[in-house]
Amino acid sequence: MSWREHPDCPRRGSILCSLTDIPDEGGFEVTFGEGKENFRILLLRQGEEFWCYLNNCPHFSLPLNYHPQTFVTLDGLIMCAHHTAFFKFEDGECVDGPCSGTGLTALPTRLIGSQIVFDG
Incomplete structure (x- = not known):
């Protein structure tokens, strides 16, 4: 199923968070x-x-974090807590681990003031 078909996919214009809610160099x-x-x-x-x-x-369709709001990041990479795959921040490409050659699925957003808004 495409993410657009997911029954809980947010509506276009839904506010996701403020830019400052995201830790710098984090998730x-x-x-x-x-x-x-x-x-x-x-x-x-x-x-x-x-x-x-x-x-x-993309390795086993699990979230990258093991605990809520706990992400392992280092030098512009985020690590899957389950399989130690590493993904680049800027394009989601897997650069190391069991799913090398694949990547994260990008979602459309835009910044309005300081708010990140879903643009799907």
Whole structure:
């Protein structure tokens, strides 16, 4: 199923968070819906730049974090807590680990003032 078909996919214009909610050089998760199959969004930030992806490792379709709002990041990379795959902030490409050659699914967003808005 495409992320656009997910029953909990946020509507275009939904506010995800403020830019400053995302730790600099870190990650922040926003969820829509409830249960194990909810729509999980991962936001990453370096300074004033940010990126938005499905919080879903392509290796086993698990979130990249093991505990809520706890992400392992280092030098512009985020690590999957389950399989130690490393993904680049800027394009989601897997550069090391069991899913090399794949990547995270980018989600469309835009910045309005200091708010990050879903643009899907």
